[in-house]
Amino acid sequence: MSLIFNISRDDFLSGLASLQNVTGKKGTIAILSNLLIESQSDAIRMTATDLEIGIRNTLPAEILSEGAITLPAKKLFELVRESDAAMIHIEILENNWAKITCDSTDYKLAGMPSDEYPAFPEYDEKNLVSLNSDDLKELIDKTIFSVAQEGESQFNLTGILVEKESTEGRNKLRMVSSDGHRLSLMEKEVESDIGLLKMEKTILIPRKGMQEIKKFCEAGSVVQLCFEEKQAVLKTEQSVIVIRLMNGDFPDYRNIIQVVNKAKYFELNRMKIMTSMKRMNLFTEDRYNAVQFEIANNKLILSSQSMDIGSAKDELAIAYEDAPLKLGFNGKYFVETLQVMSSDTVKAYINSEESPCMIQGEEDPGFISIIMPMKI
Amino acid sequence: MQTPLPRRIIHLDMDAFYASVEILDNPTLRGRPVVVGGSCQRGVVSAASYEARKYGIRSALPIAMARKLCPQAVFLPVRMARYQELSQRIMAIFARFTPLVEPLSLDEAFLDVTASQTLLGTAEEIAARIRMLVREETGLTVSAGVASSKLVAKIASDLDKPDGLTIVPAGSEEEFLAPLPIARLWGVGAATRKTLALLGVKTIGDLKKLPPRILAAKLGKLGPLLVDSARGIDLRPVEPEREAKSIGNEETFATDLFDLRRIEQELLALCTRVGRRARRHGLRGRTVTLKLKYRDFTQITRSRTLPAASDDEQTLYTTGRDLLAKTEAGSRPVRLLGLSLSSLETAERGQLSLFSPTTKKEKCRRHLSHAIDAISSRFGEGAILPGKLLATEKE
Numbered sequence: 001m002s003l004i005f006n007i008s009r010d011d012f013l014s015g016l017a018s019l020q021n022v023t024g025k026k027g028t029i030a031i032l033s034n035l036l037i038e039s040q041s042d043a044i045r046m047t048a049t050d051l052e053i054g055i056r057n058t059l060p061a062e063i064l065s066e067g068a069i070t071l072p073a074k075k076l077f078e079l080v081r082e083s084d085a086a087m088i089h090i091e092i093l094e095n096n097w098a099k100i101t102c103d104s105t106d107y108k109l110a111g112m113p114s115d116e117y118p119a120f121p122e123y124d125e126k127n128l129v130s131l132n133s134d135d136l137k138e139l140i141d142k143t144i145f146s147v148a149q150e151g152e153s154q155f156n157l158t159g160i161l162v163e164k165e166s167t168e169g170r171n172k173l174r175m176v177s178s179d180g181h182r183l184s185l186m187e188k189e190v191e192s193d194i195g196l197l198k199m200e201k202t203i204l205i206p207r208k209g210m211q212e213i214k215k216f217c218e219a220g221s222v223v224q225l226c227f228e229e230k231q232a233v234l235k236t237e238q239s240v241i242v243i244r245l246m247n248g249d250f251p252d253y254r255n256i257i258q259v260v261n262k263a264k265y266f267e268l269n270r271m272k273i274m275t276s277m278k279r280m281n282l283f284t285e286d287r288y289n290a291v292q293f294e295i296a297n298n299k300l301i302l303s304s305q306s307m308d309i310g311s312a313k314d315e316l317a318i319a320y321e322d323a324p325l326k327l328g329f330n331g332k333y334f335v336e337t338l339q340v341m342s343s344d345t346v347k348a349y350i351n352s353e354e355s356p357c358m359i360q361g362e363e364d365p366g367f368i369s370i371i372m373p374m375k376i
Numbered sequence: 377m378q379t380p381l382p383r384r385i386i387h388l389d390m391d392a393f394y395a396s397v398e399i400l401d402n403p404t405l406r407g408r409p410v411v412v413g414g415s416c417q418r419g420v421v422s423a424a425s426y427e428a429r430k431y432g433i434r435s436a437l438p439i440a441m442a443r444k445l446c447p448q449a450v451f452l453p454v455r456m457a458r459y460q461e462l463s464q465r466i467m468a469i470f471a472r473f474t475p476l477v478e479p480l481s482l483d484e485a486f487l488d489v490t491a492s493q494t495l496l497g498t499a500e501e502i503a504a505r506i507r508m509l510v511r512e513e514t515g516l517t518v519s520a521g522v523a524s525s526k527l528v529a530k531i532a533s534d535l536d537k538p539d540g541l542t543i544v545p546a547g548s549e550e551e552f553l554a555p556l557p558i559a560r561l562w563g564v565g566a567a568t569r570k571t572l573a574l575l576g577v578k579t580i581g582d583l584k585k586l587p588p589r590i591l592a593a594k595l596g597k598l599g600p601l602l603v604d605s606a607r608g609i610d611l612r613p614v615e616p617e618r619e620a621k622s623i624g625n626e627e628t629f630a631t632d633l634f635d636l637r638r639i640e641q642e643l644l645a646l647c648t649r650v651g652r653r654a655r656r657h658g659l660r661g662r663t664v665t666l667k668l669k670y671r672d673f674t675q676i677t678r679s680r681t682l683p684a685a686s687d688d689e690q691t692l693y694t695t696g697r698d699l700l701a702k703t704e705a706g707s708r709p710v711r712l713l714g715l716s717l718s719s720l721e722t723a724e725r726g727q728l729s730l731f732s733p734t735t736k737k738e739k740c741r742r743h744l745s746h747a748i749d750a751i752s753s754r755f756g757e758g759a760i761l762p763g764k765l766l767a768t769e770k771e
Contacts, residue, residue, distance in 0.1 A: 154683045180684070181727045251731045288727060330727060354728060372728040 002092040003039055003067030007059060009080060009088050009102070015059045016077040018239070019048035021212065022055050023073035034070035036117040039063045047120055048073060053209050054120055057239040068114035071098055079107055121242045123233045127226035131173075131192050133217035136225070139175045140214045142186035142367055145336045147207045148179035156248035159204040162227075164194050171195065172366075176253050182333045183253055184340075187366040198227050202249055205232055209243035216241060256370060260358045265349040266295060266320035270361065273300075273346075274338040276314045280304040281331040283312040290374055291331035295350070296324035304331065327353040328376035337369040382546040384499035385614060386487040387521045387529035388470065388506065391538035393483035394423035397459055398452050400515050409449035413439050422454050426538055459483075462514055469509050473502050478614045486526055488614035500543050507541060524549060527610035531560050549608025554581030561605045563598055571595065580606045623659065624667075624716025625649045632671050636706030639713060643696050644689075645765055646715040651689030654717055655749055660685035661717030664692055666699040669712035678702050684729050685721050688741055692717065 016035070024032030029051075036047040042063060047056045069092045080088060083102035091099045096111040140160070148157035161176040165187070171194045174187035205213070209232070216223055216234050224235040232243045280291045283304040294301040300318045305311035327350070338346065343361025350357045359369040390396065394412040399405045409428035413421040421442050424433040431446035439451065463482040470477045473496055476488035487506075489499050496502055503520040510518045521532025523544040531553070532542040544552045558564055558572055558580055571594055577583050583591075583606045591599035604610070625646050633639050643666075654660060665679035678699040682691065696715050751760045 178730060180729050180731060183730055256730055356730060370730065372730050374727040 002065065003037065003069055004063075004065040004089075004091045005039065005044055006062040006064065006087055006089050007044065009083055009085050011059050011061075012088055013077075013080045015046055015057050016073070016080055018057060018215065019046060019055055019073060020077055021208070022048045022050045022053045024050050031070060031112050031116050032118075033072060033074070034112055034117070035073045035076065036068065036070050036114055038068040038114065039066040047117070049118060049120070051118065052206065052244050053212055054242045055212065055239065056120055056241075059238070067092055069096060069098060069111045070114055070117050071109055071111045075109060076100075079109075121231060123226065123228055123231065123242060127196070127198065127228065128224040128233070128235060129192055129194055129196050129226060130222055130224050131190060131194075133219075133221055133223045135173070135188050135190050136223060137214055137217035139173060139186050139188055140210050140217070142340045143175040143177040143184045144207065144210055144214070145177075145340065146179055146182050146184040146333075146369075147177045147210075154180065156204065156246065156250060159206045159246045160210050161250040161253075162199070162203040162205060164197055164199055166195055176250065178251065178253065181330065182337075182369070182371045183256065184337065184370075185253065185257070185368040189366075197225070201229075201245075203227055203232070204246040204248060204250060205243055206246055209241075212241055212243070256356060257358070257368060260349055260356055260370070261351045262349050262358070264322050264351055265347050266300065266318045267345055267347050268300065268316065268318045270338050270341060270343055270346045272316060274335055276302055276316055277331050277334050277338070279314060280312050281335065283309055284331055288374060289330045289332045290328045290376060291334070292326070292328050292376055294324070294326050295320055297321070325350060325353070326376075328374045329357070329371060330374060333371045337371065341367065341369075383488065383490045383524050384493065384546075385523060385526055385529045386489055386499060386503045386506070387523075387526070387533040388485050388487065388503075389519050389521075389530075389533045389537070390466065390483035391517045391519055392423050392425050392429075393463075393516075394454065394459055395425040395428070396516050397455075397462055399425065401458070405450055409433070409446050410452065411439070411442050411446075411449045412452050412454055413442070414454065462516070465514055466510055466516070466518070469506060469513060472509075473506060476614045476616050478616055486529065486614045503541055503543070507539075523552075523608070525608060525610035526612055526614065527562065527605055528552065528608045531556065534560075544608075550584075550606070553606060553608055554579060554584075556580050558583060561602060563601065563605070568595065568598065622665075622716045622718035622720065623650055623653050623657070623661065624665070624714060624718075625653075626667060626712060626714025628669075628712045629710070632709035632711050633713075634706070634709055636700075639700065639705050639710055640697060641764055642713050643700060643715065644693050644762060646713065647689040647692040647696055648762065648765070650715055650717055651687055651692055651745065652749060652752065654687040654720075655745060659717075659720045660687045662686075662719035662721070663717070664695045664699070665716045665718065666696050666703070667712070667714035667716070668700075668703050668705060668710060670704070671709040671711050673711070675712075676703060681719070685719070687717075688738075688745060690741060 019035060023035065032050060038045045040058065042060065043058045044061045045056060045058050079100065083105065085102040089101040093099055096113055098109045098111050100107040100109055143160050147160060150158050157178055157180055163174040165172045165174065171190050172187050173190050173194060176185045213234055216236055216239065220236050226233050230245055232245060234241045277291060280302050281289060283306050284290055285306050290304065292303045298318060298320055300316045303311065303313040337359055341361050341364045343363040346359055346361040348357055348359050353373060356370045356372055395410045398410055398412060407427065409431060410425040411421055411428050411433055412423045413419050419439045421433060421435055421437045421439060423435060428446060428449050433442045433445055459482055467477065467479060467485065470485055470487055474487050474489050474492045478486040489502050492502060493499060499522045503522050507518055507520055510516060517539040519533050519537045519540045521529040521542045523529040523532050524546045528544050528549050532544050535542045556579060558577055559569055561580060575586060575594065577586060583602060588603060591603065627642060627646065662685045663679055663681050665677055667677045669675045680695055680699060682695065692715065748760055
């Protein structure tokens, strides 16, 4: 007997969409560009993996005959997306051919046998801890933008560091990311009993995995999380994602935060400086996005110039009465940090042209951003 | 609408540059065959005076062969620093006439003088003035070709060497090229020449008579390209100052090296040179590439990306040595060793790093490098060397 089922087009489409990012596109192993589809009692279970991340979700379906098959993920997604049928009928024929019927349209899609699909990683349900998904999402949102691009920096900076801290009965989760030029840290008190989370080893989750976790968090209000020897597991009612942890250590970020001298700082309106910075970024050279800061007498003068285009200059009122400073920053770094914050007024602690600048805001508890200046 | 001015491009090529400089510095050599080239037994001819060329001595000919062809020639070592000095003076003369100077090497450059003509006279006049100024200010001669494209200008400058000036008026490129042998065109080597000879093509003019279909069938992509070239069509612009993509040095050894320790010494010497050049140009690089040629001429490269851009020879050396360990150096004779630094960024304007360079040790090393650079530039390369390299000097 081979797999035959009916499924709601909308359910199927959203299920397929959630798997697109982890289906292999590079084509090293052909079957990885396929999805594994297996029947359950009154559902189908779909699995996708790129061997770093595995996602599995369960969708309600009418099973007419039990079985399993793998089908090309992208083509299947595309044909379901283009269909306006309410219900889609799939029937597996001989030689792994799938006959797909959407209203008046018939497709024949070549599949591959299900037994060649890699096994989904196992995990222990007992380790799972429930977490508020908004908390987890916020932690990711406020750190993911400063993760190093692959090949741009050291490998161990291409992921987000996850830590937990329990003091006096209060539980905190912390995420830290850095691309070597800037660092973002977000910590948040959580209500769940994260004491049960096994986090003895450095937990480093690659950027892509974090993006998928974020999507999981958007789907429901509670997620279940656990860390095992080599993997992170996140589960919702209908889906589970298993991400292989990165091997390696994260640089000593505490030391960097500690050395920032908080005596000297200026205060500024977050929206004002952000929009001004966006204007300055129009006139920076592509590679470094250098924006010049001149700070003196309650005034911040921002300027940028590009050899090919011209120059831009803006003047902002700030609270600063210390010795004048003249330094450069990558304008993009500032905008990205200010964008994830919510305070009206932010404080920028700056000591010298070559020391790290720390940005914090009253209404952004737990958030720290550090940006290194550039020599101008 | 005004039609744009036809481009006027001058190709300037110093006559037997290295050899001419040697004669300039030692006038007793005038009129004698002079050969400049590597000093070791494997060296090749870098330049030959026109007198030496009469004996069939050409650039890239092994020195040993040159000695056989003309035993009475004066053989001199390469004095690169002196050639560079004169080259700078010559390039400075070129730059007086247009900012669009594209140096191809120490002794050769393209100039786009299209826009200079309103101010400084026609391209022909400019070329004549440049030739005169070079002779007056340096005592050397330069040949020039004036045409509407790089391709034709370069062919023209070579036509009346030494001390020649060839002008190809706009519109007469095809006519000019037609009688010339096909090998004058870029991209035509021995193999293509043979293929074309079978089709009865000897001159550039012959090429245009062939149906494009046959040309494409015989030569593939090169076919249409050659037809364009034969018509004198070459739209490539003159590109001033090409930004350096990498900084590298390599060394072909007088005798193949077996001993890994000895190879590492050579590597250190290379790293010292590359580091110094990077610092002199205010550049740092993220990628270190090691190049190795074994005795049988098989060549391999191995590279690694550094966590942060560097100009420090110690970092280069440690990385280079790791890369060397991945090769067969030590078990297979090594003929050539090279090291280069790429993914360059300007050291001064760079983004400062959160984690790396400010450790005390690295700061010290940076100071040390700068001190060594200062000593070397005052007392000459080799005035101060790593101890490991002193041992090689003695050997």
